[in-house]
Each structure stands twice: as C-alpha cells, then as structure tokens.
Amino acid sequence: MNVTKPFFKMNPARYIVVFTVLLVSISCKKKINTITLNKVEFDQTNNWILLERTDVKKENNTFSWNFKVKQPAEYVIQIVSNDELSEGENYAKVKIGAHEFKESLSKNYVINATKIVSEFKNRIQFKNTEKQRISITTDANFNKLRIIPHYKKPIGSGNYHQEWLTMHQSNEKQEALKRFKEAKLGMFIHWGLYSQAGGIWKGTKINNSPYPGPKVAEWLMYAFKIPREEYKKLAKTFNPDKSFAKNIAKLAKDVGMKYIVITSKHHDGFSLFNSKSSAYNMVDATPYNADIIKELYDACLKEGIDFGVYYSHGNDWMDGTDGNYANVKKVNDSLGIYTHPTGKNLWNPTKNTHKEYLQNKAYPQIKELLTLLPELRLIWFDGTGFVTEKQAFNFYKLVYDINPKVLVNRRVGYSFGDYLDAGDNKIPSASEKLEKYWETCGTTNNSWGYKSYDKDWKSPKELLYYFVDILSKGGNYLLNIGPDGKGNVPETSAKNLREMGKWIHQNADAIYGTSRWKIPNEGQEETLLEGTGHRAVKGFKRNFTSKDFWFTSKDNKVYVISLSNTEGDILIKSLRKGEGSVEQVKLLGSDKPLVWDQNKNGLKTTITSLPINSLGYALEITLKNK
Template identity: 50%
Template structure:
C-alpha cells in the first residue's frame, strides 16, 4: 500500500524536512586520531583505523604521487583507490607501490560514493607501527584518494564514506556525550538481543514447509523473504500476534538473572512490523494486532525497573511491507553503467509497495526513529540493520537525526558507511587478534541457529559454549550481545532459559573479571580454536584492571594448574584470590608459570576465575 506523507492517524508529526533543516550545534574541541597532515607532512590514522590520503596531500616524485603515513594501530589492511567515474571502463586504475614494493594481483570495482568510484586490491597487507610507511602511485591523474582500510572492515562489508561526511561525523562522534556513552558500553560488556515480531507466530514454517526449503537466510525472521510471501498474506500473522501481558517483566528478569547489563530488541525488523504504537504506519502493534499496549514501552519500563539499560534494533534500509524495492532498480541501473556488481541485499522484489524507497525513508523510517527517541528518554542504543543499498547521505542523515535528538544515544556500524560509534565483525563472529579495529567492538550471537523463534530448532548451545564465546570476547575488550527468540506469546524456550541461568551464575561469581576490565597484554593461552571443542584445564582467557590481571577458566579447578602467561617475567604477584570465594589458594610463581594447587578447593562445573595482583613497578 502507498504510505501517505501525512499520517491518517489523529496523531501529528512535524515534517521531517524541518528536522533535517535544524542546525547541529556542536562545541568545538580537539579531534583525536583524525586523518590530518602532521607538521612534518606525514599522514596519521583515523579513529576508525583507516588511513585516507587525498591527492592534494601528495607530493610529486618524478611522475609519481607519493604519501608518507604512520600507524598507531597496526594490523592487516586492504588498499582502496577512489577514482573519477570516467575511468570505470579500465581494468586497473593505477600502479601502486607500498614501501617500494609494487602491489600485484587484481583490482576490482566495489562501490560508488560521492567522492568517486572505489576500487579494491585483492591482497591484504600486514603493516606495523614501528616505521613510517610510504605509498605511491603512477598515472594518478584521475585519482581522488588512496585509502588503507582494516581488512576486518572489508570482510564485514563495511563501506567507507566520502571525506566530507567523515569530517562532519567525527565531530559528533567525539562529542563529550558520545564518549561518555562509549565509556559506559565498554564497561557494560554483556547484553541481551531479542528478535521478536509477527514472524514469531510463523515459528519458522510457511504452509507446513520449513524455512530451510525457502530461499536466502534460514533464520526465522526472514520467512517473508524466504517464501516470497505477498504483503497482504503476511499481515495475517499480525492478526494472530497477541503476546502474554507478563512478557516484559519475565524477559527483563531473565536478562538480570543472566548477568546482563543492557538489552536491545527489534522495534522493527525487515518485515516492517513495528512493536510500538506508531503514527507513521498502520502495520504496528496498535493497528494490526489484538494486543492492547505498546510492547517497546512496556519492556523499556520493565528493564528500567530491573536496572537494565535499554536499546532498540531498527531495520532502516529494509522494509518489505512499505519500503518499495529498497531502491534496488535505481542502484542496479547506475551500477550496471560503471561495471559495479549489485546484490539484492534482501530487498522486496516479489511484491514491493508502490511508493519509492525515498518516500519510505521520509514518511516512515526517519519519523519512527524520532518517535522512539522522544518516547524513550533514557534510550541507550539504536542498533541499525539492513543498510544494503541506502546512500551515504541517507546513512549520515540517520546518524545526525539521532545525535540532534539525543547525543548520548550510541549507534552501531550497520547504520552504513562506517558511521557507527562501534563495530561488529558480523553475525556470530568475533574478530581475530589481527582483525581488532580501533573502534570498540560488539559480537552479536545466537543461542541456537536462529535469531527469531523457530519451533523446530533445538540446537541450543550449552552454558559452557556460550561462556566460551563470552570470555573470548572479554579478553579482546569487546561486548557480547546474546540473542533470544521468544515465541508469539513472548515465552523464551526452556532450554535457552536454563543455559542462560547457568551462564548467569558464572558471570555473577566472576563479575570482577568481566565488567570494567580491559584487554591485557596477552588475550589467551592454550586455547583450542577448533569449533565446539570441549574446554580444557590448560585454556585461559585474560583481562585486566589497574594492577590486577584476571585468568578465566571454563573447567573446574583440579590438582595443580599452571598459568604460563603469569610467570615471573610478567611481574611479581603479591596477592592471588579465587573470585566469588573466601577459600585460600596455595600457589607458587616460577620462571615458567604461576602454579595453583586446587586440591580441596571447590569451583563451579563451568570453571572459575582468579585475580592476580601484580607488584607496582
């Protein structure tokens, strides 16, 4: 159906254009790690870990353009070149040398931004911070800039915006409000993700056929896309969606019992259904279901009562009911002209609404974000998703809108074009040590094989497996956003509840090793990287806080345990304690290891954590 620019409800909302016309008033301050020319002409690294060198910053060496740069954050990088669009018909835009070595292999055209056409080299490069690096290009007349992008970003399909947008974004991102919010997130460490909507009524099947027989992702919330369900037919799920009134209190308590500090719920997923009362769509909890209330506001209030901070997920790029074709036809026509591949990105090409995607953004998406921020004054996070084919200008407008309405709200990277305040490596993915970005990271993960409720998915992860994910994330300084998928009534499957409760016992006992900690010099030792391998007594994950180092184990302490990374070369240990216990530990620190005798000491079936206090230098 067509979404009118003026809502049919009695509620009113000022035109979005007037909101976007507001002047963003930001106090001036020094920008840290912004990509600028240093006093000696070198280029520094940006806050997102990228190094961006534009043509005006280069100096000429015979027929080559040359830049020098330094790295504060080493790692693996991918070289990108931004060229004028008129060179899109060539096989390679330039010849590039990095530290006097020619980059061979192939270049490919990957995407278009306002600065030009982005080409990407197919070979990753390991770079260190211990030296100044030089990069140069020949035949650079058509080149706008050359960029070094963390390879983890490329693997996660994070697009990098034009420089003008970055310059405006960094001022908002570096504001005192945003930095205070980021400090909170880094300490919070552990959150609950909730995928819930009318798709929960389908429970992973359509007309007695499981989603595994459909197209695309096999997760339950994609069922409309998997079976290409027409919009009118899909709305029948909403007519049956009538959650139990106790859902909010029950879920908030589960989050608290699991040791979680914050919660993020799908206010609107790709299907376009809003779990809240919206003036900008009739496909919402108030107008399309029998439920009498606002599910988002009720859960917000329940979380506040339990001391759980609150965030919402919002699919801004995808809306299968009211988002047209997601701008697919326009983007494909443009990309075909310049030879850039176009993927469907989960767009509704089977039964698109007649309005344009731009109409959807202006009449529904931007206004609904405004509704949520105004209705939830203590909102902590907006977790965007489905960015797919939106433009960098549109992604930037979402970020700016959120900032103007409440500068303390954090935004994740899936808003698009690297405009997030923090990053993730993808669903159920934790970055490896050489993929860690300059920005803070969060891993979102499932408790089984689906995000939304799938009645036939009984592959529940054990509490030990979930803890294994968690301590790995904590050791790398990140956050864990662990998902539940309630059924249509709002009930969480019992096996999931039991795993969460056992996990919560460990988290609460060992909270000192988790919350408010940072990465230590060593992330882990003895860890078996084989997926689903059982935990072993030789495996430890580490975190740190001031002079304290924490070693986390996921098996009960038995006999003598050796922690190699806490040998005497690390520093002299002055105190050692078992977290959550007043039992005395017998221990010795040698040149080879810290040796702890657990004889007669009781620990959990899911392991333990120890706190070692190191002598001040």
C-alpha cells in the same frame, strides 16, 4: 585639484547601497557554490585502482604492477577482457603483499555489451595507503585489472567526517561509550510477527524455501516472497502473553546481562511500538493493543538494565519500496559492478520512492522512539544496503540532536557508528586491530528469530567460551534469544543461559569493567566463529584443559579465567617473574587467599574445592603495581 573622497567619508546612503550590493554578491556566490556542491555526487570510481595490461612488467605469463591505494578498505580484484575465456585460460594466480591465492575465472557480468568482467572471490583488506605490488599469473587474454572497494563496504566522500567526529567525541557520547564498555554482556531479542510462524510457511520449513537467501526465521517474508497484504494478516493473530516484558527483564538479570536490545522494527517493516508514522504497529494492527516496547523499557529500568532498540533503516519490505535497488543497479551495471539483491523487496515492492520511505517512515520513527524512551541507551541500526552516505549521516545526526547520550552502532553506515560489531556470530582474531570498540552479536542456536525445529542449542560451556574469548579480546557479547509468538523463550535456551549466568555472577569481578590485558590467552589456539552458517555446519568441538587460560584486567588486578574444572596444580606461564610483581592470588567466590609461587617459569598455585559440574573458575591476581 580634484581629490577622491575616502570610502569611509562617503555619503551614508551610498555606503548602504554599496554594502548591500556586496552582501548580495557574496550571498549569491555562496548559493551558487552550495548548489554546485549539492549537484556533484561523490564518485566511488575515484577510489578504483585501474591497471592496464599495456603498462605492466611481464615475465612469461606473469604480469606485475606497483600501485598505491587511495583509501584503506576492503577490496575485490577483477579481470576485464574483450573475449570469452577459452579452455585452459579459466584460472589465475594472484599474489598481493602476503596474500596469495588461485581461482578459476568465470563470466560474472558484461560491461557495455562487449567487456567481460571476472571477479575473484577472495577479498583484500588494505589498512594503509602505502605502495603495493600485485602479480597475476594467467593465460587469459585480458585488457586490465580493476581493484575496487567491496560492495558491502563502500567508501565515503569524507565530507561529513569532521562533523560526525565532533559529535562522536562529545562528553555525552564518550560517557555513554564508557558505560557500554563496562557492561560487557547484553541480550539481543529478535521478535515480531514472524515469531508466530516458527520458521515454517504453509507447511514448508524455511530451510526448504525455493528461493535463495538467509534461512533464519525472521527472514520469513523474504524467504517465501510473501506478498505484503498476505503477510500483514499475521498481525491479526499476534497476541503475546502480557507477562512478556517482566519475564524477559527477569531472565536478563538472572544471566547477568547489563543491557537489552530488541527489534523495534525488523526488515518486515512491522513496529513493536505505537507509531504515528505507520499504522502497521503493535497498537493499531494487533489484538494486543499496547506498546510492548514501552512495557519492556519500563521493566528493564525497574531491574536496572539499560535499554536499546534495533531498527532496520535500510530494509523495509512493507513500505520501503525496492530499497533503492533499481537506482543503484542502473549505475552499477554501467560500471560492471554486481548489485546484490539480498534484503531487497523485488517481488512486491511499494510504489513510493526510497527517499519517500525515509522521509515518511524511517526518520519519523527514530524520532518517535527517542521521544518515547528518554533513557534509551543505544540504537542498533541494520540493513544499510543502499542507504547513501548522506542518509546514513542524517540518521546519526538525528539521534545525536535529540539525545546525544544514545550510542549508534556501525550498521548505520559509512563508518558513522560509535562502535563496531564484528558481524553476526563472528569473533575477531586476537591479532586483529580494530579502530573502535567492538561487540559480537551471537545466537543461542542457529537462528535469530524463533525457529521451532532448530534444537541445536549451544551448551552453557560453549556460550561461556565465546563470552570469555570476547572478554579477553576486549569486546562485548550481545547474546540473542528468539521468543515464540506468545513471547515465551524456548525452555532449553533459557535454562542454558541461566546456567551460564551462575558462573557470571560468581565471577563478576573478572567481567564487568575489565579491559584487555597485554595478551588475551595462553594455551590452545582460538576457535573462531565465522558466522551463523559456520556454526550450524561445523558445530562446536573443543576440549578445555588446565593449561588454557584467558585474561582480563582492571586497575592493578589481572584476572585469569579457566574453563576447566580440573583441580590440582596449575602453571600460568604469562605471569612468570618479570611480567608483574604478584602480591596476592585469590579464587573468585572464595575469601581465602591461595598459596602461590612466582618464578621464571610462571605463576604456580593449586586449585581446590571447585563446585561439582563447575563450568570453570577465575583467579584474581593482585599486582604491586598497576
């Protein structure tokens, strides 16, 4: 009788052969799967919503569809048609959820030589994947509606999310984030070769440059399309005062700023630190011949100020070729998506590929900064543009692997940041719900880099208002200075900051380490900042009354901030009886408790003895319970 031997009783040599074959088989399969995964690129069109005219509920000239959003994000709406729009058809009225708007239609671009695409300027923010309904009223003869993610906010594949989340939730990151949240106020510094020009090139102000694009001083090279070799010559005369680092750190401390972020490399590609990856840096290319980033880092640590660096990873007009523009445009053209050229060197790009720029300059320079500055607190990335999801993740992971205590901002790309920035000179509305902690970066005039002719300085009261508004909403304020080519901060800018700083130091308890209270303010409606250009055109007009209050909180204390210097009786309605049992009311800067009364109308007290020309005051309200 033939009996088959059990597998475990086989000859050992056979066992080894079989096991080896099995391992090789598994290994080969794994490699094939990996290769397959690497070849399959994430397709953004998977998140598009395509609504056909043939599949519609129609009533007169109104067309309606129900649909579901695959990924919450910011979207734009497009109409696709075969023919040019005739007279009388060049408008459409759109209703989607609570949003309703009417716009004229224009020929934005053409797909496949025949399909005409018209895009609405209004953007739609979908915050969930619930069922939606859209109606469009138009006489236009269109084929379909496309609802696609906005080009500035592409949606990622999600393949890296879990790995990012593990790093983001690490003890090191969370401790760093806690410290950042408590800091509240920081100094932004836009400074580099462009600072010498002061916003003027060959006698022409940047605002009068013949090309479209931002008119802020640090965009000098882009605004005038200056050839790379010509722009490089600015380095030969860049020789700031040796007292720069010490002066800046002292100013930040005087104002009450707890951290500093400086442009270690802006879009022009010039490095303010000693870089082994590019000779286009402060040590090798300028008569200064020293590492000014390291000098400022040392000065900040001496003053007890946290240090961070700005780094433009997506834009580099000196070495970053066209910023990957041509490759992205080729794909977008086939889909009928506009490829925005802003921030890309299309006038004098280098011959290398964008991938080579990342491998040979950007990644190595981030390593250099992290090694040079062991107590670095954050890296403020910028210029994402056409950085891919994988590349954005690589930057985040690179920072984490070298120093997990370093925070990374939103602009690294694809939601891989540890915190958000609301935008340049933008403050979110009190009703806006943000999924991460946030920061607003703002200017003291209307430019980031030094613009010699911009004298539209924000007053101490205006600066303080923005700061208090941000505080009450639970964010940080990163307030910018633009020193000139010698490293000097414009006198009015420094003076206004120090005036604001006097109030900050006196009312520090209402600021540092505080959180948003149950409501941010009472009184007048908020005056929102809508961007750098918005403030430049609209200016600032607001009167502060004794009925306007902003709130912060910490433990069992609520802080009530007023930007009025009017003395007399005040009533804080939000602290009426039932909204917290008051134990003590104190004016910050004074040791004497105030007499108060809490009733159904609010908390009533009397303000006296305010300093002359005071920017306002803050009350500390101690509650019996947290």
